[in-house]
Amino acid sequence: MLNSSAALFRRISVSWLMAPKFKPRRLPPAADPALPLQRSTKLARTMSTHSSIKDAFSTYADYLNALNEKRERVVKASRDVTMNSKKVIFQVHRISKNNREEVLEKADKDLAAVRDLHIFRLVKELQGTDFWKLRRAYSPGVQEYVEAATFFKFCQTGNLLNLDEINASLLPLSDPSLEPLQINLLDYLLGLADLTGELMRLAIGRISDGEVEFAERICRFVRDIYRELTLVVPLMDDSSDMETKMVTMLQSVVKIENACFSVRVRGSEYIPLLGTGDPSSFLLGVSEVEL
Amino acid sequence: MKAAFRNAYCFTLSRYSINPNPTILHLVPAISTFPSLPSSVFKNPPFRSPVTATLCSTSMASGDSDAPQTSPSLEKQFEKFRVQLEDSGSLRERIRAVVLEIESATRLMQASLLLVHQSKPIPEVLEKAKTQINVLKDLFNKLAEVVRECPGQYYRYHGDWRTETQMVVSLLAFMHWLETGTLLMHTEAEEKLGLNDSDFGLDVEDYLVGICFMSNEMPRYVVNQVTAGDYDCPRKVLKFLTDLHAAFRMLNLRNDFLRKKFDTMKYDLRRVEEVYYDVKIRGLATSGDSVEDQGTQGQP
Numbered sequence: 001m002l003n004s005s006a007a008l009f010r011r012i013s014v015s016w017l018m019a020p021k022f023k024p025r026r027l028p029p030a031a032d033p034a035l036p037l038q039r040s041t042k043l044a045r046t047m048s049t050h051s052s053i054k055d056a057f058s059t060y061a062d063y064l065n066a067l068n069e070k071r072e073r074v075v076k077a078s079r080d081v082t083m084n085s086k087k088v089i090f091q092v093h094r095i096s097k098n099n100r101e102e103v104l105e106k107a108d109k110d111l112a113a114v115r116d117l118h119i120f121r122l123v124k125e126l127q128g129t130d131f132w133k134l135r136r137a138y139s140p141g142v143q144e145y146v147e148a149a150t151f152f153k154f155c156q157t158g159n160l161l162n163l164d165e166i167n168a169s170l171l172p173l174s175d176p177s178l179e180p181l182q183i184n185l186l187d188y189l190l191g192l193a194d195l196t197g198e199l200m201r202l203a204i205g206r207i208s209d210g211e212v213e214f215a216e217r218i219c220r221f222v223r224d225i226y227r228e229l230t231l232v233v234p235l236m237d238d239s240s241d242m243e244t245k246m247v248t249m250l251q252s253v254v255k256i257e258n259a260c261f262s263v264r265v266r267g268s269e270y271i272p273l274l275g276t277g278d279p280s281s282f283l284l285g286v287s288e289v290e291l
Numbered sequence: 292m293k294a295a296f297r298n299a300y301c302f303t304l305s306r307y308s309i310n311p312n313p314t315i316l317h318l319v320p321a322i323s324t325f326p327s328l329p330s331s332v333f334k335n336p337p338f339r340s341p342v343t344a345t346l347c348s349t350s351m352a353s354g355d356s357d358a359p360q361t362s363p364s365l366e367k368q369f370e371k372f373r374v375q376l377e378d379s380g381s382l383r384e385r386i387r388a389v390v391l392e393i394e395s396a397t398r399l400m401q402a403s404l405l406l407v408h409q410s411k412p413i414p415e416v417l418e419k420a421k422t423q424i425n426v427l428k429d430l431f432n433k434l435a436e437v438v439r440e441c442p443g444q445y446y447r448y449h450g451d452w453r454t455e456t457q458m459v460v461s462l463l464a465f466m467h468w469l470e471t472g473t474l475l476m477h478t479e480a481e482e483k484l485g486l487n488d489s490d491f492g493l494d495v496e497d498y499l500v501g502i503c504f505m506s507n508e509m510p511r512y513v514v515n516q517v518t519a520g521d522y523d524c525p526r527k528v529l530k531f532l533t534d535l536h537a538a539f540r541m542l543n544l545r546n547d548f549l550r551k552k553f554d555t556m557k558y559d560l561r562r563v564e565e566v567y568y569d570v571k572i573r574g575l576a577t578s579g580d581s582v583e584d585q586g587t588q589g590q591p
Contacts, residue, residue, distance in 0.1 A: 052476075054537075054538055056477065056538075057538035057539065058541060060477065060499065061541050064543060064544070068543070132446035133446035159362060160364075162364065163372075225365075232372050236376060
C-alpha cells in the first residue's frame, strides 16, 4: 500500500512539474513577448489566466442557469401534480354506497390525466442523477400523487397499491431510450403516511353515512399500514419528518378506532339517517325522512 | 444467502432510481388504465412476488368477507422495503466511515497550511500539506467505489460528504494559489482528487463554495504577510480577489448557501483593499509596476 502511494505521489508530482500551468516563472496576464508561445491550450490558459477565469466561470454560470431553470420547471410540474392529485382525492371522498361506480370512474380518469399530463413533465425533466439531485423539488408532488393513487386503489379494491405497480404505470410515459422515472421508496412511504390521514377522513365520513363496514375495513387497513411502517420508518434517510407523520398517523388510527367503537357501543342510538335497513337498528322499517 | 439477496436487491433498487435495462419496457404493453395489471406482464425478479394476484377487485359493498389478517402482499412489500432500507443504511454507514477519514486527512492538511500565517516559507509548508493530497485522492476513490455500488444515487448520499468536499476544495485552491498565484479550476480540482470519472465527480456547487471558503482565508493571510514584512502581497492578493469576485458576479445565484458564501467574499475583498491602502499610502509597498516583471511567485 505504501509503495503504491509513494509511486502515485511520484507520478503526480512529475505530472505537476510537467504541466505548464505549474511553471514557476509565470507572468501576469500582460503577455510577455519573450515567452515562447506554444499552441497548447493549457499554456494559453496560463498566459491569460484572467480571461481563463472568466471562461471557466461562464461555463459554471451556464451550468447553474441550466440547473436552476430545470429545477424551476420541475417545481412547477410538481405543483400541478399536487393540485390535480388533490382534486382526485376530493373526488374519491365524494364516494358513497350509491354513486360508487361513477365516482371511481371519474377519479380513474382524472388520475390518468395527472399521470399523462403532469407526471409526464417530470419524466421529461428528470434523468439519471437528477432523480436524486432535484428530489426536494418534486418530492411533494410525487407524494401527493402516491397519496391519490393509493387512495383511489383502496376504494376500488380494498388493497394497497404497491410501489412496483405504481412505477409500472409510469413506465409508458418514458421514452424507451431514456431512464424511466421511478418513484423512490422514500417518496412512496411519505405519500403512504398522508394516505392514512385521508382514509381517516373517509372513515369518519362513511360512518356518518351509515357505512359502518366500510369504516371498519378502513380501520383494519390503516392499522396494518401503521404496523408495517413502524418497522420501516426508522431506517429511512432523514427519518425525522416521517417520524412526525407517524405520530399523526397513530392519531388517525385512534380516531378511526374510536369512531368505530362509538358506533358499536351506541349502535341502537346511532341514527345516521332516519329509516335504515340495518337489522340491529330500532328504526328498522321506518320510512326515510327528508333532512 | 446475502450475496444472492444483494444481487436481487441491487437489481430492484436500480429499478427505483434508474433503469439500466430497457428491455423491461417492451414487456409492458401500453397501460392506459391502471391498476389492472396481469402479473404475467412482469418479468419477475426473485422476490417480486405475485403481488398482482391481489388485484382482483373486492366489492366494498359485500361486507366483511375478507380475512382479518394482513394481506400477504402488504407484508411482503414492506419486508422488501425493510431490507432495502437496511442496505441503504449500511451503505450510508460505510460512506460516513470514509468521510470521517477524509475529514481527518483534511484536518492534517489544514494544520500544515496554517503555518503560512506564521510566515514559514511556502514551499516547505506546501510540501507537508501536499502529502495529504494523495491520502485524500485515495479516500475519494474509496468513496467513489462505495457509492458505485448503487449507481445513480450520488446525490442521495451527497449530503454526507458535501461539507468535507467543500473544505477540501478550499484547501486545495489555497495551496494552488500559494504555489501559482492563480485560481484552481473545477476540472483541475477534480483531477487532483482523481475524480475525473463521470459517475463520481466533483459537484460544481461544492467547488464554488470551496472557492468562497478559500477567499475567506485571504484577509488573514494578507494581514500576517504585511506584518512579516511582505509589502507586495496585498497588491497580488487584491488583484486576485478582484478578478475572482468579478468572475463570481457572472453567476446567477439563488438565495441558497452558495449565495451566502459569495456574499462574504465582498467583505474579504474590502478588507484586502484596506490593507493594500494602508500599505500603499505609507509608501511601504515597493513600486507596483517593477514587481510585475519578476513574476508572481511567492516567497523565495
